[in-house]
Amino acid sequence: MARPLAPRIETLLWTAQRASAAALGLCVAVHLVTIVLAVRGGLSAAEILARTRGGITWLLFYGLFVVAVAIHAPIGLRSILRETTAWRGRSLDLACGLFALALVVFGWRAVGGLFR
Amino acid sequence: MPADGGTLEVRVWRGGAEGRYVPYAVPRRQSQTVLDAVSYIQRHLDASLSYRFACRVGMCGSCAMTVNGKPRWTCRTHVAKVARGGALTVGPLRNLPVIKDLACDMAPFFDKWAKAEGRFRPPTEPARDFVPVRPASPARQAADAGIECIGCAVCYAACDVVAANPDYLGPAALNRAWTLVNDVRDAGQRERLAAVAGDAGCHACHSQQGCREYCPKHLNPTAAIAGLKRVTARAALKGEI
Numbered sequence: 001m002a003r004p005l006a007p008r009i010e011t012l013l014w015t016a017q018r019a020s021a022a023a024l025g026l027c028v029a030v031h032l033v034t035i036v037l038a039v040r041g042g043l044s045a046a047e048i049l050a051r052t053r054g055g056i057t058w059l060l061f062y063g064l065f066v067v068a069v070a071i072h073a074p075i076g077l078r079s080i081l082r083e084t085t086a087w088r089g090r091s092l093d094l095a096c097g098l099f100a101l102a103l104v105v106f107g108w109r110a111v112g113g114l115f116r
Numbered sequence: 117m118p119a120d121g122g123t124l125e126v127r128v129w130r131g132g133a134e135g136r137y138v139p140y141a142v143p144r145r146q147s148q149t150v151l152d153a154v155s156y157i158q159r160h161l162d163a164s165l166s167y168r169f170a171c172r173v174g175m176c177g178s179c180a181m182t183v184n185g186k187p188r189w190t191c192r193t194h195v196a197k198v199a200r201g202g203a204l205t206v207g208p209l210r211n212l213p214v215i216k217d218l219a220c221d222m223a224p225f226f227d228k229w230a231k232a233e234g235r236f237r238p239p240t241e242p243a244r245d246f247v248p249v250r251p252a253s254p255a256r257q258a259a260d261a262g263i264e265c266i267g268c269a270v271c272y273a274a275c276d277v278v279a280a281n282p283d284y285l286g287p288a289a290l291n292r293a294w295t296l297v298n299d300v301r302d303a304g305q306r307e308r309l310a311a312v313a314g315d316a317g318c319h320a321c322h323s324q325q326g327c328r329e330y331c332p333k334h335l336n337p338t339a340a341i342a343g344l345k346r347v348t349a350r351a352a353l354k355g356e357i
């Protein structure tokens with residue numbers, strides 16, 4: 001089996017997961033409030049898009065939301081897999097890294113769709 | 117002590133990793149502890165029963181067993197408190213290899229104390245003067261909160277993360293490490309923080325507090341582990357571990 005990651009890296013991963021959790025708490029709250037307001041206001045999909053297109057604030061907000069998800073989810077997934085399966089080591093680290101990359105790519109693509 | 121009337125059915129684990137529960141009829145007595153019941157079986161019913169105890173007053177930490185599914189120090193656990201319908205089921209502690217009957221191999225548990233750098237590291241230079249430790253200082257208070265551990269492994273048996281990840285150092289070893297992190301005289305802090313960080317260390321803890329729930333000394337290993345998470349995070353950000 002490959003050598004485990006250094007205690008420093010493991011600790012930094014844990015810290016990043018905690019920090020991203022804090023960011024996510026805020027992002028999810030804003031996101032939910034936005035949805036509720038949009039639905040209450042009876043906005044159609046086209047009307048929502050009209051408001052988000054070209055909006056730098058929305059771009060930044062959802063761009064950061066995606067980054068927080070891409071940090072938080074793969075680190076958590078890695079811990080869960082290590083605890084519940086026998087999968088460990090470099091192959092797991094790599095798989096979780098790829099998962100993070102996929103979240104960034106697909107997440108930003110979706111955000112781009114709101115902006116353009 | 118006079119018999120209190122009645123009989124207690126005590127089902128006791130017999131065997132090693134493989135085995136079965138064997139029922140024994142034990143006379144019910146006043147203020148009877150679970151250890152009293154187990155000792156009665158060994159002295160009067162089956163001398164081949166293996167179990168451990170020493171102090172019988174909650175100091176040595178050797179008598180822990182699983183009683184009706186929960187880890188307990190048996191010398192201080194009254195039958196009246198835990199018996200269900202006049203019956204007790206007594207087994208060895210969880211998460212440790214069973215040697216025989218109620219006796220577990222405690223080596224993995226204490227090996228982890230060593231792995232967690234759970235011993236005082238004096239400075240290489242002999243101390244020239246006393247180090248003042250104010251009893252009211254936050255560090256000393258934090259150390260005091262965890263220092264009364266009797267090494268009974270009740271918390272270790274209660275911890276689901278130990279069950280899922282056999283490498284996990286566990287609540288008692290990490291609690292011990294935390295008392296030393298708060299010892300201003302200790303010279304091995306960097307090694308200790310590196311030893312307790314990561315997947316087998318404090319970062320694996322789910323903070324569900326099973327350890328705290330069952331610790332017979334009412335210690336709070338969860339809080340100690342949270343302290344380790346904080347201090348290791350700071351050290352990692354500064355590049356010290």
Ligand code: SF4
Pocket residue numbers: 274275276277278286287320321322323324325326327328337338341
């Ligand atoms: S709080 Fe942590 S150490 Fe305590 S039982 Fe839960 S996972 Fe184990």
Ligand code: SF4
Pocket residue numbers: 177264265266267268269270271272287288291330331332333334335337
């Ligand atoms: S922390 Fe409590 S339960 Fe765990 S070994 Fe020490 S005294 Fe026993």
Ligand code: FES
Pocket residue numbers: 169170171172173174175176177178179180189190191192
């Ligand atoms: S026999 Fe010593 S703590 Fe129970």
